[in-house]
Amino acid sequence: MTLEDIGWNKTWEELFAPYYKQGWQPARLTRDNKIAYGALVGDGEEYEAIMSGKVYHDAETDAELPAVGDWVALDVGDEGEEHVIRARLPRHTCFSRKMAGKSTEEQVLAANVDVVVVVTDAGTDFSLGRMERYFTLIKRSGAKAVVLVNKSDLYEKEDNEEAAAEIQELNPDADVFITCANKKRTLSVLRQYLKKGQTVTLIGSSGVGKSSILNQLLGDEYQWTDDVNELTGKGRHTTTARELIILPKGGVLIDNPGIKEVQMWTDEKTLREGFLDIEELALQCRFSDCKHGKDAGCAIRAALEAEQLDPRRYESYLLLDEEIEKLRQSRRKRQMTVERRSKRELKSKVRQYEKRRDPDHELEPRERRQR
Ligand SMILES: Nc1nc2c(ncn2[C@@H]2O[C@H](COP(=O)(O)OP(=O)(O)OP(=O)(O)O)[C@@H](O)[C@H]2O)c(=O)[nH]1
Numbered sequence: 214m215t216l217e218d219i220g221w222n223k224t225w226e227e228l229f230a231p232y233y234k235q236g237w238q239p240a241r242l243t244r245d246n247k248i249a250y251g252a253l254v255g256d257g258e259e260y261e262a263i264m265s266g267k268v269y270h271d272a273e274t275d276a277e278l279p280a281v282g283d284w285v286a287l288d289v290g291d292e293g294e295e296h297v298i299r300a301r302l303p304r305h306t307c308f309s310r311k312m313a314g315k316s317t318e319e320q321v322l323a324a325n326v327d328v329v330v331v332v333t334d335a336g337t338d339f340s341l342g343r344m345e346r347y348f349t350l351i352k353r354s355g356a357k358a359v360v361l362v363n364k365s366d367l368y369e370k371e372d373n374e375e376a377a378a379e380i381q382e383l384n385p386d387a388d389v390f391i392t393c394a395n396k397k398r399t400l401s402v403l404r405q406y407l408k409k410g411q412t413v414t415l416i417g418s419s420g421v422g423k424s425s426i427l428n429q430l431l432g433d434e435y436q437w438t439d440d441v442n443e444l445t446g447k448g449r450h451t452t453t454a455r456e457l458i459i460l461p462k463g464g465v466l467i468d469n470p471g472i473k474e475v476q477m478w479t480d481e482k483t484l485r486e487g488f489l490d491i492e493e494l495a496l497q498c499r500f501s502d503c504k505h506g507k508d509a510g511c512a513i514r515a516a517l518e519a520e521q522l523d524p525r526r527y528e529s530y531l532l533l534d535e536e537i538e539k540l541r542q543s544r545r546k547r548q549m550t551v552e553r554r555s556k557r558e559l560k561s562k563v564r565q566y567e568k569r570r571d572p573d574h575e576l577e578p579r580e581r582r583q584r
Pocket residue numbers: 363364365366367392393394395417418419420421422423424425426547548551
């Protein structure tokens with residue numbers, strides 16, 4: 214592995230000049246465990262690194278702290294010493310979300326991502342509203358937007374094409390493709406983005422086929438599930454799990470829990486924005502902590518009394534937080550189903566593997582003797 218394989222180029226090289234003089238090395242961050250980071254250097258070595266006090270104090274917001282995908286200046290310590298991140302290079306792109314409620318708080322999901330691939334389908338998952346949100350996030354990040362209308366085998370050709378056309382109309386800058394994760398050749402369109410040094414991330418609803426697509430890209434050998442790998446005992450969410458992965462045929466892929474939640478978060482926002490008028494009304498209440506009950510000067514009560522606000526809509530608004538919690542729970546439930554399924558699949562793989570090693574494995578003792 215070289216630095217170029219993971220995205221290093223002339224621009225970074227020039228930016229790094231002052232740090233070379235200090236004897237520091239360029240490194241790309243592969244994971245962020247808040248206290249420690251994984252830092253990958255040119256010879257393929259991955260160090261456990263900590264932030265210097267300066268980097269920490271110079272960051273005015275959390276978003277300025279080092280994040281997965283960032284290029285940093287790494288001060289590699291001698292044996293028994295800490296490895297320290299001395300500086301973070303400016304970001305080429307920044308895929309982030311603004312925290313719900315606190316609109317000023319930004320959470321960086323991945324830095325220096327070149328391409329964000331959104332996976333959807335022409336059926337149950339199709340939503341231009343959600344797609345628009347994704348496009349907003351991607352545009353703000355500075356990355357290229359690519360959309361896969363997946364599961365093409367499940368829908369009529371015309372439906373897939375219509376879905377793709379509508380998405381294309383929403384964003385003429387995006388590249389839109391129709392794919393089927395089970396037909397590997399339909400995924401070859403992704404090759405143009407998965408070039409040496411290019412960094413890609415995949416987003417989209419649960420169940421839309423992201424893992425299936427990844428598995429195709431990674432080849433059969435790679436274990437890509439949330440499960441604990443029964444062969445190595447290592448899960449993706451253990452502290453050692455890497456969030457930045459070098460693909461076997463070139464390209465870098467970033468995936469982490471934050472990126473996985475982008476879909477849930479955009480759905481929550483969509484739900485909330487359906488009630489913007491009521492939130493605006495609430496801002497006009499006399500007291501900022503108005504409970505909209507008997508409080509004096511309540512704008513919502515006034516609107517209800519003046520029949521300017523439909524009481525049923527107001528009721529749904531009151532249930533919004535509950536709705537959102539339901540959304541979260543159903544996602545968690547789905548996640549568990551998915552995990553159980555992949556665990557089953559993994560178990561059967563392990564069984565097949567054992568059978569191959571020991572063909573008599575599942576035969577009855579009597580049959581074994583006869584062989
Ligand atoms: N028919 C069909 N099924 C697909 C296709 N892509 C994925 N699937 C199936 O859809 C189900 C969900 O796919 P996943 O790859 O686990 O979906 P995901 O987006 O990774 O879901 P999460 O891990 O929950 O985020 C699996 O049973 C896949 O086999 C496709 O193109 N066609």
